[in-house]
Amino acid sequence: MDRRVAIVGIGQTRYETGKTESLDEIAFEAASKALADAGITRDEVDNVVIAASDQLDGRPISSMTLACPAGGYLKDEVKASDDGTLAVVLACLRLLSGVFHTSLVVSWCKCSEVPTAKVTNLSFDPFFHRDLGLNHINALSFQVNSYLSRYPISEWVPAKIVVKNRANAMGNPYAHLVEEVSLEEVVQSPIVCPPLRQLHLPLECDGACALVLTTRERVRLTTQKPVWISGLGWAMDSYYLGERDLHQLSSVAKAARQAYQRAGIKKPIDEIDVAEINELSAYHEIMAYEALDFCTPGEGYKLVEEGSTELTGKIPVNPSGGALAASPLFAAGLVRIAEAALQVRGDAGERQVTGVRTALAASCYGICAQGSSVFILSQES
Amino acid sequence: MMKEKRELVSVPGKWDISFNYAAGKTVSHFLAQIRDNGRILGMKCAKCHRVMVPPRSFCERCFVPAEDWVELGDEGVVEAFTIVHDVFEGSPPPPYAIAYVKLDGADTALANFVDGLDLSDISEATQRLKIGARVKVEFASRREGRITDFKYRIIG
Numbered sequence: 001m002d003r004r005v006a007i008v009g010i011g012q013t014r015y016e017t018g019k020t021e022s023l024d025e026i027a028f029e030a031a032s033k034a035l036a037d038a039g040i041t042r043d044e045v046d047n048v049v050i051a052a053s054d055q056l057d058g059r060p061i062s063s064m065t066l067a068c069p070a071g072g073y074l075k076d077e078v079k080a081s082d083d084g085t086l087a088v089v090l091a092c093l094r095l096l097s098g099v100f101h102t103s104l105v106v107s108w109c110k111c112s113e114v115p116t117a118k119v120t121n122l123s124f125d126p127f128f129h130r131d132l133g134l135n136h137i138n139a140l141s142f143q144v145n146s147y148l149s150r151y152p153i154s155e156w157v158p159a160k161i162v163v164k165n166r167a168n169a170m171g172n173p174y175a176h177l178v179e180e181v182s183l184e185e186v187v188q189s190p191i192v193c194p195p196l197r198q199l200h201l202p203l204e205c206d207g208a209c210a211l212v213l214t215t216r217e218r219v220r221l222t223t224q225k226p227v228w229i230s231g232l233g234w235a236m237d238s239y240y241l242g243e244r245d246l247h248q249l250s251s252v253a254k255a256a257r258q259a260y261q262r263a264g265i266k267k268p269i270d271e272i273d274v275a276e277i278n279e280l281s282a283y284h285e286i287m288a289y290e291a292l293d294f295c296t297p298g299e300g301y302k303l304v305e306e307g308s309t310e311l312t313g314k315i316p317v318n319p320s321g322g323a324l325a326a327s328p329l330f331a332a333g334l335v336r337i338a339e340a341a342l343q344v345r346g347d348a349g350e351r352q353v354t355g356v357r358t359a360l361a362a363s364c365y366g367i368c369a370q371g372s373s374v375f376i377l378s379q380e381s
Numbered sequence: 382m383m384k385e386k387r388e389l390v391s392v393p394g395k396w397d398i399s400f401n402y403a404a405g406k407t408v409s410h411f412l413a414q415i416r417d418n419g420r421i422l423g424m425k426c427a428k429c430h431r432v433m434v435p436p437r438s439f440c441e442r443c444f445v446p447a448e449d450w451v452e453l454g455d456e457g458v459v460e461a462f463t464i465v466h467d468v469f470e471g472s473p474p475p476p477y478a479i480a481y482v483k484l485d486g487a488d489t490a491l492a493n494f495v496d497g498l499d500l501s502d503i504s505e506a507t508q509r510l511k512i513g514a515r516v517k518v519e520f521a522s523r524r525e526g527r528i529t530d531f532k533y534r535i536i537g
Contacts, residue, residue, distance in 0.1 A: 117471060131527060135469055366471065
């Protein structure tokens with residue numbers, strides 16, 4: 001059996017707040033766009049893998065109402081109640097098993113329908129943490145403060161990340177925030193939990209994203225240029241923040257090592273042409289550079305100061321604008337894979353980086369990046 | 382044909398479901414000791430010798446049961462902190478501070494609110510609440526067997 005999987009279809013809705021379409025409409029929009037992009041119909045799909053949060057969807061076992069809008073009518077369908085990238089992991093494993101041949105992967109989130117921080121507070125255990133009012137945002141500052149205590153970087157470094165990502169989003173027709181910001185606006189934006197300010201944080205919004213994945217044997221049945229998944233890795237850290245090395249993104253580092261090993265990547269900064277990272281904050285993007293081994297620990301700021309991760313730099317990061325410009329929370333990781341795949345295909349329009357042959361997509365999810373997945377996408381199989 | 386005004390409808394929803402979470406005997410004992418004796422206990426793994434707090438009846442790393450209770454000191458060191466200035470639904474009204482503290486005798490850090498800080502002045506607050514600062518546990522006089530039965534106070 002040929003053990004290779006390709007992305008052959010990409011579908012995205014526009015990411016924006018207060019979408020008036022229903023959840024099933026946005027799932028259908030992304031899924032049908034991905035099929036059209038692949039040049040196939042639902043008939044060619046033999047399994048559907050979805051990823052979403054029941055709590056954010058406001059529907060326990062939301063796949064009950066959403067499997068069919070996502071393309072699952074009378075098909076094999078499974079759901080990961082987790083980050084969108086894990087649906088890609090699951091789909092890859094299903095295709096590599098030889099049982100399935102073409103997967104439709106769909107993820108969505110409508111942050112505007114629910115107070116997301118109240119939902120993530122409920123994700124904490126009821127004995128030790130929930131009563132403290134912790135959520136996915138205020139907990140981030142544990143990590144950032146720990147990082148800064150070890151590596152005291154200037155506030156202008158994360159500000160440059162925000163300015164970069166927001167400027168990049170200007171070229172992304174799907175992004176929520178197409179409005180540039182200045183360094184001064186970032187460092188003067190309202191404080192949320194020091195040192196994190198409003199503009200350092202992802203812009204939570206609504207949207208859906210879908211991919212069509214297929215095996216090497218079936219690629220010829222689609223009309224699209226295949227983007228090969230040449231490496232992937234995923235890892236889970238401890239739930240207990242008091243047991244973790246909070247100054248580093250351990251799950252990202254573990255997932256990256258697996259992905260690099262599978263893809264045969266020795267020196268990521270030289271071998272990867274562009275990266276899409278689901279940055280949980282501007283500081284987290286810097287921490288991710290280190291975890292992804294683009295530089296040594298504590299040296300992420302140098303890549304920012306040198307402009308290495310800007311559109312014209314050595315390794316552009318988040319040409320789409322990343323999560324800072326649009327984050328449909330549970331689907332935000334899948335968007336990173338979609339955007340990285342568009343870069344490899346050369347179909348990223350105004351945000352296209354020149355000469356991309358190999359791209360990286362990384363997602364962080366859970367409280368303080370408890371989990372992470374990393375994908376290497378390439379033109380060649 | 383007359384142009385029809387298209388109305389967009391949204392329907393409100395609210396989940397109101399009661400749960401009753403069993404704490405298990407290890408966490409129950411930990412919470413009862415806080416309530417009844419103002420003592421914080423850790424659980425030691427017989428294999429890796431880590432003293433875990435919050436305690437668990439097993440070590441998730443060695444993947445073996447754990448049953449050796451260890452009494453921890455009522456002071457410790459700040460390992461991580463967050464000072465929250467924004468309003469979040471489901472969280473206390475800001476500002477408030479939460480620290481992960483490695484209590485004397487523990488190998489892991491335990492989170493709780495930090496009391497006695499003027500949080501209105503951020504630079505002042507972060508001068509005092511920083512990684513490495515020593516804190517003392519202060520128990521409430523009326524305790525109900527919850528993590529909120531105590532807070533941390535910075536002592537240096």
